[in-house]
Amino acid sequence: MRAVRMTNPGVLEQVEVPTPTAGAGEVLLAVGAVGLCHSDLHILDAPPGLFPTPITLGHETAGTVEAVGAGVTGWTPGDRAAVYGIVGCGTCRGCLRGAENQCRRILPGGIGLSRDGGLAEYVTVPARNLLHVGDMDLTQAAPLTDAGLTPYHAVELARPALRPGTFCVVIGIGGLGHMAVQILTATTAVRIIAVDTSVAALDLATRMGAHHVVQAGPEATQRIREIVGEAPDGADVVIDCVGVDATLTTARTVVATGGKLLLVGLGGGTLPVHPVADAPPTLPLETTVEIPFWGTRAELQEVIALGRAGLITADVQTFPLERAPEAYDLLRRGEVHGRAVVVP
Numbered sequence: 199m200r201a202v203r204m205t206n207p208g209v210l211e212q213v214e215v216p217t218p219t220a221g222a223g224e225v226l227l228a229v230g231a232v233g234l235c236h237s238d239l240h241i242l243d244a245p246p247g248l249f250p251t252p253i254t255l256g257h258e259t260a261g262t263v264e265a266v267g268a269g270v271t272g273w274t275p276g277d278r279a280a281v282y283g284i285v286g287c288g289t290c291r292g293c294l295r296g297a298e299n300q301c302r303r304i305l306p307g308g309i310g311l312s313r314d315g316g317l318a319e320y321v322t323v324p325a326r327n328l329l330h331v332g333d334m335d336l337t338q339a340a341p342l343t344d345a346g347l348t349p350y351h352a353v354e355l356a357r358p359a360l361r362p363g364t365f366c367v368v369i370g371i372g373g374l375g376h377m378a379v380q381i382l383t384a385t386t387a388v389r390i391i392a393v394d395t396s397v398a399a400l401d402l403a404t405r406m407g408a409h410h411v412v413q414a415g416p417e418a419t420q421r422i423r424e425i426v427g428e429a430p431d432g433a434d435v436v437i438d439c440v441g442v443d444a445t446l447t448t449a450r451t452v453v454a455t456g457g458k459l460l461l462v463g464l465g466g467g468t469l470p471v472h473p474v475a476d477a478p479p480t481l482p483l484e485t486t487v488e489i490p491f492w493g494t495r496a497e498l499q500e501v502i503a504l505g506r507a508g509l510i511t512a513d514v515q516t517f518p519l520e521r522a523p524e525a526y527d528l529l530r531r532g533e534v535h536g537r538a539v540v541v542p
Contacts, residue, residue, distance in 0.1 A: 437462055
């Protein structure tokens with residue numbers, strides 16, 4: 199079968215590999231769609247040894263059950279499924295609580311991270327990592343497994359602060375950010391402020407339900423402050439889907455005292471924390487900072503329910519499997535709006 203694999207650190211190639219066979223407790227999935235994520239770029243750019251090579255990338259996967267391994271129940275050939283990408287140890291404190299995204303022994307671990315992913319014609323996954331999607335378009339189902347799940351998990355972490363009439367700033371209206379806007383619209387009554395450098399991305403945010411849009415730049419903080427009020431007031435929640443120095447600076451300077459910062463983007467920026475009594479602090483007092491990682495299987499079930507109800511829709515740009523390396527290049531250059539999705 200065809201697969202797009204990282205054959206060496208930083209080297210991405212389409213190759214021919216044997217079609218895998220479902221082992222005990224596993225399902226062989228005929229891949230229908232795979233979302234491409236900025237996290238894949240971090241995997242490609244990672245130092246040698248951090249991720250195994252060769253490995254098939256792709257951790258946002260949906261497809262059709264082709265065959266089931268020994269001991270698998272609840273799945274039959276022809277069933278359509280989305281893949282929960284995290285594979286935890288199953289025995290640590292986090293996994294036993296149903297939070298495999300907090301696994302204390304395997305991080306990061308999962309489909310397309312520590313074992314072969316979905317950028318291929320077929321992939322094997324543990325049966326417990328599959329969730330039914332019914333007749334949902336697989337190009338919609340695939341992005342829900344990360345681009346939908348991660349911001350949904352962030353919103354869940356901030357849920358107590360997302361009261362009706364409060365403000366939530368979403369920075370970066372890309373693959374995750376445009377889903378975050380929709381999730382907030384579908385599940386809260388907050389006022390949403392979308393921030394991005396791209397006018398096209400801000401137009402997308404407006405279509406997805408944002409109440410205000412602000413173009414990133416030197417005037418962004420002032421414009422946001424005109425909406426949310428002056429310090430110590432501000433945005434009750436800020437979801438940064440970029441995570442570079444510039445966006446983290448915006449986030450910490452517009453969040454309210456007692457507010458929440460959710461650092462979703464893995465852009466490599468630094469958030470200074472310098473509590474002092476004789477000068478303005480780097481973060482407002484009582485501010486909570488969290489770094490969401492993916493989400494739980496239960497949360498993915500809820501994201502899929504939102505998708506099947508038509509309350510959230512991924513804005514996708516599709517590519518055939520052989521163009522996956524090109525799609526990653528476009529993603530790296532910031533030329534993909536919404537989510538790039540490969541259809542093998």
